[in-house]
Amino acid sequence: MRLLDIATYFTPREGSAPTVGAELDDDAVLRAYAYPEALTRPWIRVNFVSSIDGAVTADGASAGLGTPADKRVFDVLRGAADAVVVGAGTARSENYGGVRLPEWARARRVALGQQPVPPVVVVTGSASLDPRSRLFTDTDVPPTIITTTSAPADARRRLQNAGASVFALKTDAVFASGVSEILDSAGHRRILLEGGPGLFGTFLDDDAVDEVCLTTSPVVVGGSAGRISRSSTASLHAMKRAHVIADDDGTVLTRWVRTRSRDVAESSRSEK
Numbered sequence: 001m002r003l004l005d006i007a008t009y010f011t012p013r014e015g016s017a018p019t020v021g022a023e024l025d026d027d028a029v030l031r032a033y034a035y036p037e038a039l040t041r042p043w044i045r046v047n048f049v050s051s052i053d054g055a056v057t058a059d060g061a062s063a064g065l066g067t068p069a070d071k072r073v074f075d076v077l078r079g080a081a082d083a084v085v086v087g088a089g090t091a092r093s094e095n096y097g098g099v100r101l102p103e104w105a106r107a108r109r110v111a112l113g114q115q116p117v118p119p120v121v122v123v124t125g126s127a128s129l130d131p132r133s134r135l136f137t138d139t140d141v142p143p144t145i146i147t148t149t150s151a152p153a154d155a156r157r158r159l160q161n162a163g164a165s166v167f168a169l170k171t172d173a174v175f176a177s178g179v180s181e182i183l184d185s186a187g188h189r190r191i192l193l194e195g196g197p198g199l200f201g202t203f204l205d206d207d208a209v210d211e212v213c214l215t216t217s218p219v220v221v222g223g224s225a226g227r228i229s230r231s232s233t234a235s236l237h238a239m240k241r242a243h244v245i246a247d248d249d250g251t252v253l254t255r256w257v258r259t260r261s262r263d264v265a266e267s268s269r270s271e272k
């Protein structure tokens, strides 16, 4: 994997950015994807893989699009995150379990003041998740479920009894601000949103995405697969390119950060 381009406005720390053209070792990949330092609120990073023609799945799952470089960055991003957030559709269709990290990655996190393993946080309106699924049974840390008080109380109770921390917001749907507040109160600032398209759409609707990491897999799939985001209304969110990484098999990994800080956008909104 080689770094093709890096934007100097978003280097992690002076002198620590990987060199353009360099072959990237794991440490360099981690630095290329470092979260901004001294975060004062949750930073929402979204990560997806898509085909060249924009499909979010091949054979109904994202796994069909995966490449070694995508898997490597997927693991690095998980290792850097305080919490991994996912929509219930993805948790169900991809049979999500807890995040697994090797001992060295856990030790590095602990040295940095993070929990050894980030919890998986599932957003669901229905609270319809199977307590016998891997989310609850194949994990080092209990999952967090964020839903609403409209979800059946017995379904919420079942998830709690299976060990999950369950938060029920008093709103019709789960808004990004509600997710952020819950994560922030748990001390989670480095957020990794792994999809799917519905949850990404929710965060776009709420103008709550700070960064998009996108792997383009070297395949064209056609068919009827959707895109990486889906929401009822279209809205433009300008992004700046932070870097481009390429692998010999054709995989291209890009990192995009929003042009205007959300804090600036929020304060100018509140001044109106």
Ligand SMILES: NC(=O)c1ccc[n+]([C@@H]2O[C@H](COP(=O)([O-])OP(=O)(O)OC[C@H]3O[C@@H](n4cnc5c(N)ncnc54)[C@H](OP(=O)(O)O)[C@@H]3O)[C@@H](O)[C@H]2O)c1
Residues within 6 Å of the ligand: 047, 048, 049, 050, 055, 056, 057, 060, 061, 062, 065, 086, 087, 088, 089, 090, 091, 093, 094, 123, 124, 125, 126, 127, 128, 173, 174, 175, 194, 195, 196, 197, 198, 199, 200, 202, 230
């Ligand atoms: N290529 C990739 O990188 C990638 C990544 C992730 C997923 N995928 C693929 O995407 C597909 C799943 O797509 P999807 O759009 O159904 O996934 P999703 O966004 O993970 O799940 C949608 C579900 O999440 C919950 N949800 C989302 N926003 C919500 C809100 N504002 N309030 C309450 N609940 C909310 C709802 O759950 P309830 O139904 O429980 O109410 C909703 O039905 C799968 O085929 C998966 O393989 C691909």
